[in-house]
Amino acid sequence: MFILFNGNESGSPEARLVEKVPDVQWGLVKRNAVRILRTIKHETEAADALEKLPFELWKGANGFGDQFELLYVKVPINMYLEIELEADTYRGKARWESIAEALEQTGNRIRFIGMDADTNTDGSATISTPQLLTKSVAVTRALSDFEVLTSSNGGPISAFDRIHTALHGYLKAVCDEAGFEYPDDADIAALFALIRERHPKFQTNSPGMERTTNILRGMARVVDALNPVRNRHSMAHPTEELLHEPEAMLGVNAVKSLLHYVNMKLR
Numbered sequence: 001m002f003i004l005f006n007g008n009e010s011g012s013p014e015a016r017l018v019e020k021v022p023d024v025q026w027g028l029v030k031r032n033a034v035r036i037l038r039t040i041k042h043e044t045e046a047a048d049a050l051e052k053l054p055f056e057l058w059k060g061a062n063g064f065g066d067q068f069e070l071l072y073v074k075v076p077i078n079m080y081l082e083i084e085l086e087a088d089t090y091r092g093k094a095r096w097e098s099i100a101e102a103l104e105q106t107g108n109r110i111r112f113i114g115m116d117a118d119t120n121t122d123g124s125a126t127i128s129t130p131q132l133l134t135k136s137v138a139v140t141r142a143l144s145d146f147e148v149l150t151s152s153n154g155g156p157i158s159a160f161d162r163i164h165t166a167l168h169g170y171l172k173a174v175c176d177e178a179g180f181e182y183p184d185d186a187d188i189a190a191l192f193a194l195i196r197e198r199h200p201k202f203q204t205n206s207p208g209m210e211r212t213t214n215i216l217r218g219m220a221r222v223v224d225a226l227n228p229v230r231n232r233h234s235m236a237h238p239t240e241e242l243l244h245e246p247e248a249m250l251g252v253n254a255v256k257s258l259l260h261y262v263n264m265k266l267r
Contacts, residue, residue: 001072002080004087005096005113014062015070015112021057029057033102045091046098048131060112068111071103079128080117091267127256130263136173142166156248161236163255164188164226170259171195174266189224192258196220201265219261222254 001015021029030050037047053073060070075083086092096113103110129143142165149159171191175182180194196202196216206212229251230236233243243251 001114001116002084002087003112003114004083004092005071005100005110007100007109007111012062012064012066014064015060015114016062017058017070017072018061018067019059021059021069026057029103029106029108030055032106033099033108036102036105037098041098041102043095043098043102045131046095046102049095050099050102057108057110069108070112070114071099071110072113073115074118075115077117080115082128083115127253127260129256130260132170132259132263133266134170134173136169139166139169139173142169156252157242157245158235160243160248160251161230161234163252164230164234164236167226167255167259170262174199174262187227189220189227192220192223192262195262199266219258223258226251226255 003013003015006013034047034051037043037050053075055071055073058070058072059067061067083092087096100110100113129147132139132143134140142162146159146162146166149162168188168191171188172182172186174195175191178195178199180198182191182194186194229243233239233241234248235242242248
C-alpha cells in the first residue's frame with residue numbers, strides 16, 4: 001500500500017486492512033467531509049478528490065496491535081502513477097492533509113490515507129480527465145459529452161471528437177483570459193504556440209528545462225497532427241475511415257496529457 005497521508009509519523013508506518021466500514025455509513029461521513037471541504041475550508045481540489053475517487057473507509061491494524069481507521073482507494077495503474085508522482089509535492093500533501101482534517105471534524109480520525117494499483121483493469125483505461133480551471137460552458141459541455149460517449153459502446157472512437165473540441169475551446173479560453181489576440185480560425189497548434197510563447201506562467205525555468213523544451217516541441221508536433229485526424233477520421237464528419245480503437249485511445253490520451261499540462265501550469 002502506498003501511503004499518501006500518515007497522521008502518526010512517529011509511529012509504525014504499517015497499515016493492514018481489517019474490516020471495511022459499511023458503504024451506507026461511509027457515504028454519510030463522506031458527504032459531510034466533502035461539505036466541510038467545500039463550504040468551510042474552501043478546498044475545492046481536495047473535495048473533488050474525495051468525492052470522485054472510489055475511496056473506502058476501513059478499520060485497520062498493524063503488527064504492534066494498534067487499531068485505527070484509514071481511508072483506502074484502489075485505482076487503475078495509470079491513475080496510480082499520476083497520484084504517486086504528485087504525492088510528495090506541496091499541493092499533493094496539502095490535499096490529503098485537508099481530507100484527513102475534514103474527516104476528523106466529522107468524528108472520524110484517520111491515521112492513514114493509502115492506495116493500491118488495480119492491476120486487474122484492462123488496457124482500455126485512459127488518463128484521468130482533468131478538472132479544468134475554466135468558466136467556459138462550451139468546454140465543460142464538451143468534457144461532459146466525452147465522458148458519456150467514452151463509457152458507451154463506441155468508446156474512444158466515438159469520444160475523440162469531443163475531447164478534441166474541449167482542448168480547442170480550453171486553449172481559446174486561456175488566450176481570452178490572458179488578453180491574447182488570435183485569428184478566428186486559429187487551430188490548436190497556433191493557440192498552443194501562442195500560450196507557450198506569451199503566457200507569463202510558461203516563461204519560468206524549471207530543472208531540466210532544456211529537456212522539457214524538447215518534450216514540448218514533441219507535444220507541439222502531436223498537437224499539429226490532431227486537427228487532420230479529427231477532421232478526417234473521427235465522428236466529427238461522416239467517414240468510413242474511422243480511427244481504430246488503439247489509435248483513438250492514443251489520441252484521447254495525448255489530448256488529456258496536454259489538458260493536464262496546461263491546466264497545472266496555470267495554477
